[in-house]
Amino acid sequence: xxNEILQILIPVAHAAEAQAAEAANSSVTALFGLDWKxxxxxxFNFAIVLIVLWRWVFKPLGAKLxxxxxxxxxxxxxxxxxxxxxxxxxxxxxxEMEKIRGEATEIVAKAQKTAEMNKDQIIAEAKKSxxxxxxxxxxxxxxxxxxxxxxxREEAATLVVAATEKILREKLDSKRDVELxxxxxxxxx
Amino acid sequence: MLALPPLAAEPIFNIGSFTVTNTxxxxxxxxxxxxxxxxxxxxxxxxxxxxxxxxFESIIETLLGYFDQVTGDRKKSLKFLPLVGSLFLFILISxxxxxxxxxxxxxxxxxxxxxxxxxxxFRPANTDLNLTLAMAISGVVLSHIIGVFTxxxxxxxxxxxxxxxxxxxxxxxxxMVIFTAFIEFMVGFLEIISEAAKMxxxxxxxxxxxxxxxxxxxxxxxxxxYVIPLPFLALELLVGLIQATVFSLLVLTYxxxxxxxxxxxxxxxxxxxAAH
Numbered sequence: 022x023x024n025e026i027l028q029i030l031i032p033v034a035h036a037a038e039a040q041a042a043e044a045a046n047s048s049v050t051a052l053f054g055l056d057w058k059x060x061x062x063x064x065f066n067f068a069i070v071l072i073v074l075w076r077w078v079f080k081p082l083g084a085k086l087x088x089x090x091x092x093x094x095x096x097x098x099x100x101x102x103x104x105x106x107x108x109x110x111x112x113x114x115x116x117e118m119e120k121i122r123g124e125a126t127e128i129v130a131k132a133q134k135t136a137e138m139n140k141d142q143i144i145a146e147a148k149k150s151x152x153x154x155x156x157x158x159x160x161x162x163x164x165x166x167x168x169x170x171x172x173x174r175e176e177a178a179t180l181v182v183a184a185t186e187k188i189l190r191e192k193l194d195s196k197r198d199v200e201l202x203x204x205x206x207x208x209x210x
Numbered sequence: 211m212l213a214l215p216p217l218a219a220e221p222i223f224n225i226g227s228f229t230v231t232n233t234x235x236x237x238x239x240x241x242x243x244x245x246x247x248x249x250x251x252x253x254x255x256x257x258x259x260x261x262x263x264x265x266f267e268s269i270i271e272t273l274l275g276y277f278d279q280v281t282g283d284r285k286k287s288l289k290f291l292p293l294v295g296s297l298f299l300f301i302l303i304s305x306x307x308x309x310x311x312x313x314x315x316x317x318x319x320x321x322x323x324x325x326x327x328x329x330x331x332f333r334p335a336n337t338d339l340n341l342t343l344a345m346a347i348s349g350v351v352l353s354h355i356i357g358v359f360t361x362x363x364x365x366x367x368x369x370x371x372x373x374x375x376x377x378x379x380x381x382x383x384x385x386m387v388i389f390t391a392f393i394e395f396m397v398g399f400l401e402i403i404s405e406a407a408k409m410x411x412x413x414x415x416x417x418x419x420x421x422x423x424x425x426x427x428x429x430x431x432x433x434x435x436y437v438i439p440l441p442f443l444a445l446e447l448l449v450g451l452i453q454a455t456v457f458s459l460l461v462l463t464y465x466x467x468x469x470x471x472x473x474x475x476x477x478x479x480x481x482x483x484a485a486h
Contacts, residue, residue: 029433036214053339053417054218058228064344066237070244070300071348075292077252082263082270083288085255 174209181205215314215424219338220329222318232330233338236313240304240335273298280459281466290465293352297345298458301336305420305450308334309443314424336420336453339413346412349461350405357468365472372398408464412457419453 049055188201219231251266259267273295277287307313317330335341358366368374372395379391423446430439 033214033429033432040214040216052217054216054231055339055343056229059219059231059234059338059340060344062228062234063237063338063341064348066234066241067296067300067341067345067348069241071293071296073241073244073248074296074299077248078266079270079292079295081252081255082267083291085257085259086267086270086274087288089257 177209215428219333232333233335236332237304237335237341240307277462280462290462294458294462297349297461298454301457302450302454304335305454309446334420334424336416337424339417342413342417346409350409350464353464353468356465360469361471370398370401412460416453416457419449423449
């Protein structure tokens, strides 16, 4: 096996030796086949590749990639902004609602308070006026009674005087007259 | 006798005094592929991506993700994307095209140096130092141009020939500061040498890896034609991707370092060295 491999490798070694001998005999430029005409031609080939790839591939595709990146970044930013705005609006709405609710309860409380106050006032006024009316009527009643009493007294007095006159006219004895007066005065007291 | 692919690309035919090599045929095919795909894409760029546009957009997104790790800034990544992305795609596609059946096996018999030799019509484009060197030099040179345009000529110039640093050091009249400035001045020269080293290392790394893969596949295929080369083919797919990534990310690092503001240059040394 080993022998066979060596047998195979012998021509390789020979070929390498031949090449090495050739290499030893020539200069470096000749050995590598360096030649200014070929060099220029290869440079030209590379230049064509460079220009073609530059103009037709890297420039347009690079620009497109950048554009797309910018576009996506812009979209994401805009979406973020919209979200932020939405949040702000929501917050504003909540705050407004809170404010409105507060105001509403305030108004209701105020109204209740006012109503309470009004009620008390009305009741107080009603009481007052009722008392007034009562007082007035009491007063009136009292004065009426007084008047009535005076009138009655006057009436009684005249009556007594008239009766007395009558009795006197019917020739009453003095004894009887005094008795009568006394009696009638007693009845008046 | 087994013929290993030579380091140099083999000439196929001549157009006037210009020799068309098999690697040049491959790289030109790749260019045509890119022209066709590019044309299809630019014709149908839409807001809502479909099909091929979607596919390429996902590639660009992935690339930009990796670029961001190097540049640390999406704007910078987008600015450097055309150059670095082109390098990546061109290297990747020409590497993968090189694994297709027929590349390296379809060929003509031609008399070279008085011997009849089999010359493959197609050979992976990056097994030609001309191409890898062309890409490395354009990458490094463009990184300097971008650097000059970003931070200004004099500031950029001062990264390498640190005359203003020396001038400021002499103005401060402190021995230690002058000594440090002198060392920094020498380091500036080393930077210049390292710029050349960048081109050499970039081009040779790519060339070496792809060429070694091609040799490996040739040898394996000549020993056992069936099944055994399969895992190595899969490995070559991976190597193609890795080399494309390494090449393009290194160029991206060079550009990023070149566009750093001057005050951060102490930091940029570390980054550049870590990348090597």
